[in-house]
Amino acid sequence: MHANEREVYIPRGKVLGGSSAMNFMAWTRPSDAAVEFGAWAKLAKSKAWGWKDLLPYFKKVRSPTTRLHSLTPAQCSLLMAGTFPLSVQSETFHAPGPNNLDTSQLYDKSAHGHHGPVSASYGPYMSTQFSAFFASLVNMGIARATDLTDGGPGGVSWSASSINPSTHQRVTSQTAYCKQTPLFHVTPTSVLIDATCGAVWERSGAHCGVTH
DSSP: OOOTTOOOOOOOOOSTTGGGGTSOOEEOOOOSSTTTHHHHHHHHTOGGGSHHHHHHHHTOSOOSSSOGGGSOHHHHHHHHTTOSOOOOOOEEEOOOOOOTTOOOOOOOGGGSOBSSSEEEBOOSOOOHHHHHHHHHHHHTTOOBOSOTTSSOOOSBOOOEESEETTTTEEOOHIIIIIIISOOSSSOOSOOOOSOOOOEEEEETTEEEEEEO
């Protein structure tokens, strides 16, 4: 979009975990303003594509009371389609702790999940260059954003990252969902590598195979 007929290279993560294994780990969400989610809802002619209706799905796909690997294949299909009746979350948010610059970070607890396999945290190291950049923008009158995931990211703020603060390791879709909470009725005994999925086959409402 807006490439003006140019070809723009965007690297993709063709590894276990996909692009979540190679991205910048920034834990943010777009704005609920008309230019983003409001525009989606208008384009789709449905408020279901607006911020308020999508926020519960951002916090999805794990239940603190239901083990995902105990679901049947049909239930897994319903879960992935967003129609299985679970109170589920994907995120475990870790509030900001001490850092090397002794800065205080704002956050909105209600915008986050707290019982999921994906960790979102703030690092203990803050760049001195960004601290000066941050202060300069605030002095220029730029608003300080409360939380870059609460639907109002306009302004300047620090971003949380998809890093487990206990192990200091990146969290990917593979480490979060395949290792911790398998989305399979029977845990797979093998994983195909060097294979690109072309199609997912479905029979009687349940996934039954893939073409690669």
